[in-house]
Amino acid sequence: MAPMSENFIFFFLLTMATCSSVIFSASVIEDLNTLHPPLDFNSTISKNCHLNPSLRYCSASPMDLIEIFKSSIVASHLCNESRNPNCVESFPKIDLRSRPKIAPLYLSFHFFWKYCPLSIHSIDLSNNSLKGSFPVDVLECKQIEVLDLSRNELDGEVPFRIFSDLTNLTVLNLSNNKFTESKMSDLELFFKRFNSSSFISSGLLPDHRKYQMKAVILLFVFPILVIVVVWFLWWLCFHRPDFLPRMLRRKNKFTPAMLRAATGGFLKKNLIVKCKGVDIYSGVLRDGTEVRIEIYGNEISRESRKEFIEECKILAQLSHKNLVKLLGWCGNRGMRAIVIEWLEGESIDMWLSRSPPPWKRRLKVAKGVLEGMLYLQEEWPGVDYDLRTNSLLLTRKLVPLISRFKLGHRNGSSNNIYKFGVLLLEMIVNPQLRDEIKQGESDFVGYIKMQLPNNLQAVINEDIELQRESMVNQGKAAINLALMCTDQSSGHQPNLKYIFDNVTRFLSNHKMHETEEGRHTRILSR
Template sequence: MASPRFLLLFTTLSLTVSSAISGSVVEDLANLQPPSDFNTTIMKNCQHNPSLRYCNSSSMDLKEIFKFTIVASHLCNESKNPNCVHSFDHIDLRNRPKMAPLYLSYSFFWKYCPLTVLSIDLSNISLKGSFPKEVICCDQIQALDLSLNGLTGEFPIESFAPLTNLTFLNLSYNYFSESKISDSQFFKRFNDSSFIHSGILPSDRNYTIKAILLLVGFPISVILMAVCFGWLCFQRPDYLPRMFQRKHKFTPSMLRAATNGFSRKNQMVRSEGVEIYKGTLRDSTQVRIEIYRGCISREKRKEFVEECKVLVELCHKNLVQVLGWCRTRNQRAIVTEWTDGETIEMWLSGSAPPWKQRLKILIGVVDGMRYLQENWPEVVYDLRINSVLLADNHEPILSRFQVGDQYSNNKKIHKFGIFLLEIITNRRSQEFERGEAGLIEHVRDNYPENLHKVIDARMKLPENMFDQAKHGIELGLMCTDQSISKHPSLNQISHMINKVYESCLELAPQNHKRSHGDGVVGKDSSNGESRL
């Protein structure tokens, strides 16, 4: 007995049929007779596989079943199935108009259609007349192709209800009568291309147009999508999913959109070669955009990008966050987070901040300087009271950087000394004819006897805090003294300022308690000690 995959499932009959393949189908049907034990073989087949169609027939005609096996063997070979003794997967009679009608005429074959047949291709065989309902007896099929024929009449939609496994149907290029709109649910099971020029659908012309549009429009749409994607990648990558965006890289189109076309309303500063704008990115992040215009060499542009790659790595609460850069032939731009606060210079001029807040500013500045010195010593920063920003929480923020060890540590300490003196005195170096040297000279001339002429009087310091400010002046002069070879380190400066700040916090409640009376500094009459 053959393998279970073979529909006929018997050996004796297979040997009989195999010997008859050399003759024509008509001759075999006329000359061959069922073997004597054919009935026994059929019974064994049905016991082994009760689902065979002839096993479930109400009246089992052995001659008819025998002819079915002969036609099945011939048709299996004609359809070029790989091994007709063990498998019968498909019926393929396409482009064979002389042979196909013969097999379609054998109704007994389709009555007992092998259960293994999953595909029937009867395309381009010059079929005429109505739909060949015989093939629907193979209700297990998954694919049916009757295209390129001359079939006419009504299409038997209701007969397709048992074909629940059918997923591919091609009736194109036939002449069926138009189907009713109420039957449209059937057509949703298949693609529109299944009914091109079939005459079945009410608007068959529309399907032709759609097919043409699909053939022409699809490649055009693919090209347009590719062009659009390319434009987004190079012009507006902020519209792409995050995985496709180039981190820290901004394009001129992104900056133009963020600043509303570089409008004057968004422009904060404009000077020769530099423009600063306030902008809003697509994700609503507010940014500061600093643009440098003018052509530079390719080597300089490359150096600029390498610098920016360092700056975006900076991460500290007292440093402005560099978000990225933009580089073209004619301009460079650095994009940083936006800080709504004012500069230290504006803060000093406007609100007369108390000594404790000034100390806190100094602590934050030194912390930022220490972070850069320990982690990014190649980063140079602009330490001036008109360039250091003040955030809403009164944290100072260093906002301008450059890569390149242009300043030695002594130079950085000197810059901090000037910054410290300006914080305490509320005087600007540019007020003096000699600039920074003039400020230092002014402080030295009044140190230590006339410091009340130097220290910002608006702070109204009690004596103990005035002494703290005096130590601050001493530290500033030490940092700016060019005659000494070794200046205090940033760690030492940080330690001293933090110690003064802690002392200031301890003194504040005492001074508040003492100043509840007259609020002036004087001497206690009994012991000569200072009091409020």
Template sequence: MAAAAAEYFIFLLSLAASSVLISTSHSRTVVEDLATLKPPPDFDAMLRTNCVHNPSHRYCGFSPADIDAVFKSTIVASYLCNESRNPNCVESFPRIDLRNRPKIAPLYLSFNFFWKYCPISINSIDLSNNSITGRFPADVLLCTQIKSLDFSHNRLTGDLPIKSFDPLTNLSSLNLSYNFFSEAKISDSQSFLRRFNSSSFIDSGLLPCPRTFTLKAVLLLVAFPVFVILVICCFGWLCFRRPDYLPRFLQPQHRFTTSMLRAATDGVSRKNLVVKSEEFRIFRGRLRDGCEVRVEIRLNDIDLHHHHHHTNITSEFVEECKVLVQLRHKNLLGVMGWCASREMRAVVTEWTEGDDVEMWLSGSCPPWKQRLKILMGVVEGMCYLQENWPEVGYDLRTGSLLLRYINLEPLITRFKVGEDDFNSKKVYKIGVLLLELITNRRPREDFKRGEAGFVEFVRANYPENLGGIIDDRMMLPENMLDQAKSGVGLGLMCTDLSMSKRPSVHHIHDMIRRAYKACFALTSQNCETRINRRDGGKGQR
């Protein structure tokens, strides 16, 4: 070892003896020498010779670009060896001892090139009691051969680079006490802390404080369950109150909550009220995803104090809605879902821009062809329900039938599942609707006995007083008047008191379809007649 150290320093010491005057301020001299001294021509040959004798030197394998850094490291080594009060720096450099040297210790720590080529003879580094600040100087750990390291009584902060200590296999004595390091993570530092005894880390900040650890453990044991409970409560609130805030795949299909519908209708506000009756209220709403809906809130006499009664009605309502959401036809208003809670029972359907048939009849003068089209659409919807969902009843009153603005397609909007709505009763409903479309009269408003009085009125005037029955605003030509007359006859057949005389739904569908097709032919014929008359008139002139 002595021979190796001598080889390392012999050149520098001879150079210092001949050309360098060491002043009383050693730190100043080393800085000046680093700035002025240059490697002699044979310096690289000396390094190669040293590496031949001892290849473990850190500068072995150097490149020409490394010559200056290696040379500067020898200058720092010479000064540092003497500053550390080693007895014979010519023969050995066993330790770096800068304890209680706060003025020069930071300077030597800043020489990165020295620590990169740290002499292999150094066994001990002591930089204690220097008030060194900042993070731990990890360059010191490049001296991987050291056995002792002391950085106690400083002001080092931040995280200790624990992984950088792994190459220091010879390190048996470590003192990092009385610093301000960040507390080490238990998962990363267990093996490192076991490697040295607790006296190495007194008041260093690395070891978890028992009180702090206990407090953290208590907080964790208390806070984590509280956090879990809060998360569960929030998730439960979303599930039961506002499931529309959940991801779409977690949202219940077809089920709406009271909070969702209140939010969609601005708190069930009057400005969104569309229809008001004794049985229900209809509101226009907008769901959170922007979809416009029609919210029909059912008004009922549920006694909330009788839980069993309320439960039965609610379960029946839900089962009914489960059927309605499956209905798919162009003449049936699509049912999107329902709300069945103690506060609200509502059916949510698609929103459609348009008027009901009652307003359409009274507000405009629709021709016979359009009235037939409306009737055709309603009957097609009836046939679909008759074939696929015979248990579903419906309301065919003109105030309950919607018309789309786009194509004047009629929509049946109100349904009832499981009621005693036999085929004969459904036929009666379409008969009343047919008579309403032809006469433009309101049975429930214009007649004391309602629909029965209306049917009796039509029957009493048919066929002798046909002009007093048919809506004169249609101004029907003679050939279409015969068609309207047949329509009145069909309506009276559908409303006959003898159920055996009433036609079937499919029979009505066939008759309406033939009348609708014939209406187009009659319309074309009437147009040709008017054109011929006009052309004939011009010829006479």
């Protein structure tokens, strides 16, 4: 018998003696399930180990007899599948290249690799589309000289340390796989031992194309990305800061892009008023706030634009229930606008024309306007305002709001009192005289003075119900107060506090009369 045949005495003679059909069985799985060790199996192992103590199963425990028997069956099949010429005498190689259906099966037989025959010197498992991690079990055959795992889909790390035990291994081929890129220190040892072609496209070597791609990214893509990011941040900061967190926004500052978005691109349906020099739009900010946007079309100088911004900064600080809240402004070169809170209501002019309001409500509106004027006089004496009936707004709850402001002069108190006198006259006199006031007639005040005190009906609005004599006298007193306000001669014009006290007294007296009338009506009803 050849020198190598003693390694096969156990599994070939054993299987030939127990069942002559093993080699020719339909499949290795069937034989593993149907064949069982013969009665003299243990003694046969002992004889084989006596002849060759280096056999791997010689150090096995009695509990491993079934695995040893199974490994002999797998060895018999695998020797034939590998096309060895005489499996009884020799088993020099395992050749399962391009056998993707059976290669994974034999790799799964851990017990076979554990007792790998010492005669095997070559293992070829190439081109089998094997997946998963490196088949470590194969390295149990420490005597092998050739190992080919090329053209598969193996991934993960290669167990370099285990290869140090394979001292006879001279040919290794791991090319065309998907292993994890390894440290150069590990690869340098392998380059000294094996040809570098063994690792082509294995994933172990640094991919120069990958580094080239990184270089391209660093040299071209990254700068472009930086430019895009910088442009995007610039766009956020200077065009759409409303997308930034609130803490990063410039307070009260609006951009043309923000106003364009709020009005749907300045759609005509959002245009409320269009007149000379100003367009007024309704809009909705990104956070859902409804606003009124006033856009001024006339071009101004750079210095005037700075003054406009400074004015807006001051006006944004105004806070009173009878003042419209300025939310912000736009002071760009291409657009000048202010953004104020949206109010569901109408102007005082529309309110007086639409349906004649009662005397009590007129007094409440006048008192509200005075409260706003007193706040501005005490807190912001440098802020001027417009008191025309078409610029004063009313909420749905009939709260009057001063809506037009500008930075005036500290000596403007007299002029503001004059404007309130005109406003009070507009709220009291008949519609014809109101039209004269709007047309800027210079002698309407004199005309009203001539009609008082005897011809009150020619002046006062006939829709105001002044039934009692006390209420008629109150109407006369209100007109006299308004005329006093329009008298700007030295020492004759009352101050705001005096005017406010009188309007408050008118309102209190009216409420007292209402209470007395109600009590009188209840007494009569009894």
